[in-house]
Amino acid sequence: MLSNIQILPEVASTMAGKVDALYFFITAVSVFFFLLVMLLVTFFAIKFRRRSKDERPEPIHGSLKLELLWTVIPFILGMAMFGWGAVLYFDMFTPPVEGMNIYVVGKQWMWKIQHPEGNREINELHVPVGTPVKLIMTSEDVIHSFFVPAFRMKMDVLPGRYTTAWFEATKPGKYHLFCAEYCGTKHSQMTGSVYAMEPVDYQDWLERESVATLSMAQAGEQLYNQLGCGTCHAQEAEPRGPSLYGLHGRAVELLTGNAITADDSYIRESILLPAAKLVAGYGPLMPTYKGQVNEEELLRLVAYIKSLNLDTEDSTSESRGGKELKEHRNE
Ligand code: CUA
Numbered sequence: 001m002l003s004n005i006q007i008l009p010e011v012a013s014t015m016a017g018k019v020d021a022l023y024f025f026i027t028a029v030s031v032f033f034f035l036l037v038m039l040l041v042t043f044f045a046i047k048f049r050r051r052s053k054d055e056r057p058e059p060i061h062g063s064l065k066l067e068l069l070w071t072v073i074p075f076i077l078g079m080a081m082f083g084w085g086a087v088l089y090f091d092m093f094t095p096p097v098e099g100m101n102i103y104v105v106g107k108q109w110m111w112k113i114q115h116p117e118g119n120r121e122i123n124e125l126h127v128p129v130g131t132p133v134k135l136i137m138t139s140e141d142v143i144h145s146f147f148v149p150a151f152r153m154k155m156d157v158l159p160g161r162y163t164t165a166w167f168e169a170t171k172p173g174k175y176h177l178f179c180a181e182y183c184g185t186k187h188s189q190m191t192g193s194v195y196a197m198e199p200v201d202y203q204d205w206l207e208r209e210s211v212a213t214l215s216m217a218q219a220g221e222q223l224y225n226q227l228g229c230g231t232c233h234a235q236e237a238e239p240r241g242p243s244l245y246g247l248h249g250r251a252v253e254l255l256t257g258n259a260i261t262a263d264d265s266y267i268r269e270s271i272l273l274p275a276a277k278l279v280a281g282y283g284p285l286m287p288t289y290k291g292q293v294n295e296e297e298l299l300r301l302v303a304y305i306k307s308l309n310l311d312t313e314d315s316t317s318e319s320r321g322g323k324e325l326k327e328h329r330n331e
Pocket residue numbers: 106109143144145179180181182183184187188190
């Protein structure tokens with residue numbers, strides 16, 4: 001009968017069991033010491049009760065042994081919790097290199113999701129089991145938080161920057177998705193479902209639902225051409241603008257003399273606030289594209305610029321969209 005009572009959410013990711021184990025350890029230690037202290041308080045209250053009016057207890061002058069004991073044991077337990085927690089934290093916040101990227105935009109009050117292949121969904125996320133999935137997330141308005149209890153995964157989604165989180169689903173099924181940061185009137189309705197599927201079913205789903213004929217990178221390329229980005233950013237560096245080929249993930253030397261790694265956030269910032277981090281050798285010529293592109297479109301532009309790496313080097317990673325794009329261009 002007890003097995004019907006569910007204290008914890010389902011365990012459906014590689015991280016879930018590890019989080020639960022640490023949680024159980026901390027709970028067990030807390031319960032053990034709570035009971036120990038309560039029992040001793042009761043026991044001593046009875047054992048050392050005052051038996052007559054003029055009874056005077058023996059004065060106590062301390063005990064080094066006792067002091068050491070109740071300092072060293074909690075120290076060891078505290079450090080064990082800290083060490084264990086830190087290792088798990090780094091695990092949770094370091095996405096594996098292999099695996100797939102999925103792009104998430106939160107807005108009042110829905111989750112908009114894009115797959116590199118071009119599939120888009122709202123308040124639903126389809127993923128394959130057994131593959132690490134990295135979420136690249138941002139918000140169009142206020143702070144939201146992407147929370148999937150069955151995966152023990154929660155990450156704030158902030159306006160104006162990208163946050164990432166990752167998980168690897170282990171069990172096919174449908175799981176709750178919540179917004180875990182109060183974000184306005186309909187915060188409680190900002191929910192959805194994550195569908196973990198067998199890889200074959202996921203491929204089927206991708207193809208079946210593929211209403212968008214363009215991959216994210218291809219849609220990004222289209223937008224890139226519409227906005228005329230190519231006028232200044234060609235394959236070879238031009239006096240007006242640096243080349244974007246091979247840019248993603250590379251160190252960029254800035255006008256200030258500092259270097260920065262060209263990650264998703266840097267590319268996004270350079271589109272919206274071009275003068276913020278000028279590349280060495282270039283002046284503040286680029287106009288801002290703030291107001292002309294929304295967050296979803298920005299993610300597509302980022303996906304396109306990432307895909308340009310595949311043209312310059314023999315990279316096997318990144319999105320399938322990028323590879324398709326390459327084939328498409330070679331035709
Ligand atoms: Cu979005 Cu709460």
